[in-house]
Amino acid sequence: MRPPVSFEFFPPNTTEGEARLRGVHQRLAQAKPEYFSVTYGAGGATRDKTLRTVLEIVAAGSKVAPHLSCIGATRESVDELLALYRSQGIRKLVALRGDLPSGMVDTGDFRFAVDLVRHIRATTGDWFGIAVAAYPEVHPQASSAQADLEALVAKVGAGADTAITQYFYNVDAFLWFRDAAVAAGVCAPIVPGIMPIGNYRQLTRFSDACGAEIPRWIRQRLAQYGEDLQAIRAFGHEVVAAQCRRLVAEGVDALHFYTMNQAEPTLELLAASGG
Numbered sequence: 462m463r464p465p466v467s468f469e470f471f472p473p474n475t476t477e478g479e480a481r482l483r484g485v486h487q488r489l490a491q492a493k494p495e496y497f498s499v500t501y502g503a504g505g506a507t508r509d510k511t512l513r514t515v516l517e518i519v520a521a522g523s524k525v526a527p528h529l530s531c532i533g534a535t536r537e538s539v540d541e542l543l544a545l546y547r548s549q550g551i552r553k554l555v556a557l558r559g560d561l562p563s564g565m566v567d568t569g570d571f572r573f574a575v576d577l578v579r580h581i582r583a584t585t586g587d588w589f590g591i592a593v594a595a596y597p598e599v600h601p602q603a604s605s606a607q608a609d610l611e612a613l614v615a616k617v618g619a620g621a622d623t624a625i626t627q628y629f630y631n632v633d634a635f636l637w638f639r640d641a642a643v644a645a646g647v648c649a650p651i652v653p654g655i656m657p658i659g660n661y662r663q664l665t666r667f668s669d670a671c672g673a674e675i676p677r678w679i680r681q682r683l684a685q686y687g688e689d690l691q692a693i694r695a696f697g698h699e700v701v702a703a704q705c706r707r708l709v710a711e712g713v714d715a716l717h718f719y720t721m722n723q724a725e726p727t728l729e730l731l732a733a734s735g736g
């Protein structure tokens with residue numbers, strides 16, 4: 462049986478994008494996700510847009526987990542958002558450090574995501590479920606794989622109750638990481654982040670920036686399709702659907718989809734992985 466799913470959106474930049482996302486939300490809501498999450502630009506870059514998207518989804522009757530990136534933020538600005546989300550009945554957050562936007566030097570009141578998790582628990586108790594980020598292929602700035610795992614242990618120790626991973630295409634890396642996390646005492650579910658493959662250039666740009674590896678055999682095949690988007694999508698679908706099926710067979714607690722604000726690729730993957 463298909464495990465629970467969640468769907469991630471980014472806040473649109475234009476009114477056309479907002480209108481499109483309403484339709485995407487409606488379609489994806491039919492798959493009955495546990496929640497939708499909405500990203501938040503570090504340094505408060507998307508604060509108002511994230512808020513608008515979050516409130517729209519709440520008004521449309523779905524559960525939402527707003528992302529909250531703390532780098533460059535003050536305690537006051539975080540508290541203001543927490544109070545607002547609480548007043549809207551929101552019960553789940555994705556707590557992140559984020560990356561300081563270029564040109565910004567002040568790291569603000571929180572240095573690492575663990576500081577944000579601690580602050581949310583200290584000020585709001587058990588009101589929010591807190592998800593944090595995890596990196597099966599190691600965060601690009603981590604001093605070592607072990608240090609990165611310890612950062613996850615610290616976030617869970619500070620009160621996070623779920624970890625959502627960076628996307629990956631190497632299922633063994635995820636399984637190895639999950640085992641290592643359990644051995645290190647992480648009892649929170651580690652939910653794999655699933656990135657549909659639809660645009661080769663965009664995917665390589667993201668992957669280079671966030672340290673997610675696209676295995677050579679996938680890169681080579683995607684490169685050979687050139688501008689043939691249909692062929693890229695068909696191949697990408699096969700690869701990611703097989704990944705989802707394997708993860709489900711390995712007993713993952715849930716799947717988190719980076720939807721890129723599109724319904725179709727995620728719905729097709731759900732259909733191909735049992736539901």
Ligand SMILES: Cc1cc2nc3c(=O)[nH]c(=O)nc-3n(C[C@H](O)[C@H](O)[C@H](O)COP(=O)(O)OP(=O)(O)OC[C@H]3O[C@@H](n4cnc5c(N)ncnc54)[C@H](O)[C@@H]3O)c2cc1C
Nearest residue numbers: 500501503528557558559573574594600602603609612627
């Ligand atoms: C599921 C998911 C959702 C995301 N959503 C967003 C989003 O909405 N907005 C956004 O801007 N970004 C988002 N990101 C990206 C994320 O913000 C970046 O990867 C960022 O660089 C790290 O954030 P973090 O919360 O993992 O940070 P942290 O957990 O603080 O880790 C950051 C780095 O510091 C190291 N570290 C942690 N603690 C310590 C310590 N005490 N001493 C020394 N080193 C330490 C870690 O090993 C890691 O290398 C998301 C990532 C994921 C996986």
